[in-house]
Amino acid sequence: MPRTFQHTIRVPYAHTDQMGFVYYAHYLMYFEMARAELLREVGLPYTEMEQKGVMLPVVEAHCEYKQPARFDDALVVHTHCREIRKARLHLDYEIKRDEELIVTGYTHHVCMDRNGNVMRPIPELSALIEGDPL
Amino acid sequence: MPRTFQHTIRVPYAHTDQMGFVYYAHYLMYFEMARAELLREVGLPYTEMEQKGVMLPVVEAHCEYKQPARFDDALVVHTHCREIRKARLHLDYEIKRDEELIVTGYTHHVCMDRNGNVMRPIPELSALIEGDPL
Amino acid sequence: MPRTFQHTIRVPYAHTDQMGFVYYAHYLMYFEMARAELLREVGLPYTEMEQKGVMLPVVEAHCEYKQPARFDDALVVHTHCREIRKARLHLDYEIKRDEELIVTGYTHHVCMDRNGNVMRPIPELSALIEGDPL
Amino acid sequence: MPRTFQHTIRVPYAHTDQMGFVYYAHYLMYFEMARAELLREVGLPYTEMEQKGVMLPVVEAHCEYKQPARFDDALVVHTHCREIRKARLHLDYEIKRDEELIVTGYTHHVCMDRNGNVMRPIPELSALIEGDPL
Numbered sequence: 001m002p003r004t005f006q007h008t009i010r011v012p013y014a015h016t017d018q019m020g021f022v023y024y025a026h027y028l029m030y031f032e033m034a035r036a037e038l039l040r041e042v043g044l045p046y047t048e049m050e051q052k053g054v055m056l057p058v059v060e061a062h063c064e065y066k067q068p069a070r071f072d073d074a075l076v077v078h079t080h081c082r083e084i085r086k087a088r089l090h091l092d093y094e095i096k097r098d099e100e101l102i103v104t105g106y107t108h109h110v111c112m113d114r115n116g117n118v119m120r121p122i123p124e125l126s127a128l129i130e131g132d133p134l
Numbered sequence: 135m136p137r138t139f140q141h142t143i144r145v146p147y148a149h150t151d152q153m154g155f156v157y158y159a160h161y162l163m164y165f166e167m168a169r170a171e172l173l174r175e176v177g178l179p180y181t182e183m184e185q186k187g188v189m190l191p192v193v194e195a196h197c198e199y200k201q202p203a204r205f206d207d208a209l210v211v212h213t214h215c216r217e218i219r220k221a222r223l224h225l226d227y228e229i230k231r232d233e234e235l236i237v238t239g240y241t242h243h244v245c246m247d248r249n250g251n252v253m254r255p256i257p258e259l260s261a262l263i264e265g266d267p268l
Numbered sequence: 269m270p271r272t273f274q275h276t277i278r279v280p281y282a283h284t285d286q287m288g289f290v291y292y293a294h295y296l297m298y299f300e301m302a303r304a305e306l307l308r309e310v311g312l313p314y315t316e317m318e319q320k321g322v323m324l325p326v327v328e329a330h331c332e333y334k335q336p337a338r339f340d341d342a343l344v345v346h347t348h349c350r351e352i353r354k355a356r357l358h359l360d361y362e363i364k365r366d367e368e369l370i371v372t373g374y375t376h377h378v379c380m381d382r383n384g385n386v387m388r389p390i391p392e393l394s395a396l397i398e399g400d401p402l
Numbered sequence: 403m404p405r406t407f408q409h410t411i412r413v414p415y416a417h418t419d420q421m422g423f424v425y426y427a428h429y430l431m432y433f434e435m436a437r438a439e440l441l442r443e444v445g446l447p448y449t450e451m452e453q454k455g456v457m458l459p460v461v462e463a464h465c466e467y468k469q470p471a472r473f474d475d476a477l478v479v480h481t482h483c484r485e486i487r488k489a490r491l492h493l494d495y496e497i498k499r500d501e502e503l504i505v506t507g508y509t510h511h512v513c514m515d516r517n518g519n520v521m522r523p524i525p526e527l528s529a530l531i532e533g534d535p536l
Contacts, residue, residue, distance in 0.1 A: 013304065013314070014297045014427060016420040018473055023416050024192045025162035029282045032159075036281065036340065046281070047340050057202075058158045063195045071420055072304065072315050147438065147448070148293060148431045150286040152339055157282050163416045170415065170474065180415070181474050205286055206438065206449050292460045293434075296427035325470075326426045331463045 003130075004080045005041055007034040011073045021068035027103045028061055031093050034077035035107070042127040054122055056089060056109040063105040073097050081128035087111050087118045089125065137264075138214045139175055141168040145207045155202035161237045162195055165227050168211035169241075176261040188256055190223060190243040197239040207231050215262035221245050221252045223259065271398075272348045273309055275302040279341045289336035295371045296329055299361050302345035303375070310395040321382045322390055324357060328376040334369045341365050349396035355379050355386045357393065406482045407443055409436040413475045423470035429505045430463055433495050436479035437509070444529040456524055458491060458511040465507040475499050483530035489513050489520045491527065
């Protein structure tokens with residue numbers, strides 16, 4: 001059973017647009033911030049992975065916008081790793097304000113070495129699935 | 135046959151990340167910039183639409199990352215309107231650097247009035263499909 | 269004696285550039301995020317001020333870059349209100365990573381009403397100077 | 403007599419905030435976009451400079467906000483190099499919408515080599531002052 005990680009983001013004024021809502025591209029950054037915390041929590045901080053020569057570039061990203069978020073909202077990003085298959089990592093996201101669903105989405109990543117070659121996911125990544133913090 | 139519109143964007147330093155590539159969220163902004171130009175070209179500048187009380191918030195967005203883009207690249211966003219159905223507008227995008235495909239994606243929009251109610255697309259929007267600049 | 273407020277920001281990947289450093293414009297956003305927390309702490313959340321018709325647009329901003337910050341750094345923004353004079357509010361900032369100074373800067377704001385007219389700072393703002401949370 | 407360079411930027415929706423104005427940090431990015439064009443115009447594209455191992459990190463930045471800019475405005479950034487002294491480059495900016503002044507500001511840069519050591523400005527940079535495109 002995949003664990004779900006939570007990370008809270010306070011919406012800055014910078015991210016609102018003239019409709020008074022969070023501009024749609026920023027949610028991809030909220031996904032990234034939640035991803036970084038998730039990797040830290042399972043003992044694989046992204047900086048350490050990059051130092052070891054493992055990168056996880058995004059190959060696909062998707063967002064569905066359910067309700068607008070506003071300045072100063074405390075948004076909770078719920079992240080879980082759906083699967084790790086071959087060189088690919090699939091992450092699912094739900095962004096909520098209290099119980100209200102704001103955005104759902106996913107990102108797909110490949111494991112790449114320093115030279116840009118696709119590689120097998122390092123075994124430590126399985127902690128994302130099993131949810132056993134190292 | 136839907137017309138395809140082109141809009142060129144020069145990648146600023148601000149949009150690169152520490153891998154040396156354009157950060158993945160910025161492509162959604164490139165889609166938006168191309169959308170604005172497309173609407174202007176068919177005689178429906180977005181500012182005028184908003185003044186008339188018609189808004190086109192994004193309800194879904196999708197990106198596939200084929201090749202990384204870099205600082206100072208001149209990226210061409212090719213946009214076309216796949217369909218207008220009920221209250222929805224579907225736009226497809228291809229971002230290229232010369233002949234090389236960098237990113238593909240789409241956005242779905244709904245037509246909304248000032249009070250946040252979904253409304254029928256205004257007839258002028260059909261210019262996007264027919265490609266007849268007004 | 270003006271109180272100093274502290275707010276911690278974790279640098280997202282999105283904010284790095286191809287030198288591997290935080291891009292220079294983002295520090296202005298870190299200033300804003302710290303400002304919002306400071307106003308909340310003294311009992312004047314910015315959303316409430318805007319609802320009362322008081323806005324604090326920036327009229328001047330300044331940054332000096334001492335050391336680069338990097339992805340995943342935990343930056344602490346130290347903010348204090350230097351003075352409130354006539355319609356103006358002066359805020360000073362220091363951004364540190366542990367004991368190391370990364371950026372210093374300031375912002376000047378004017379108090380404006382909904383119609384864009386300059387107004388006297390509301391008395392509650394003096395809490396910024398006296399440091400007495402309401 | 404220093405030449406003034408001009409570069410036009412169309413304000414994207416992404417850059418507006420809930421007041422309906424361009425968020426204050428984005429002007430630093432407009433300065434950067436104008437800088438990149440200026441360097442290209444004098445025959446020193448920034449990518450080539452970096453490939454030669456010359457970098458121009460910003461050590462100081464300043465903005466004064468005169469009038470708000472809005473979505474879809476065509477802003478013209480007027481840039482000129484005030485001086486090159488020792489390792490430092492001083493650039494001044496004025497951003498206008500037609501004849502109206504929106505923002506003024508400056509950036510100071512140092513010349514650095516790949517190892518982060520300050521170096522003398524490369525002679526080619528004097529083209530910025532003399533305004534003789536190479």
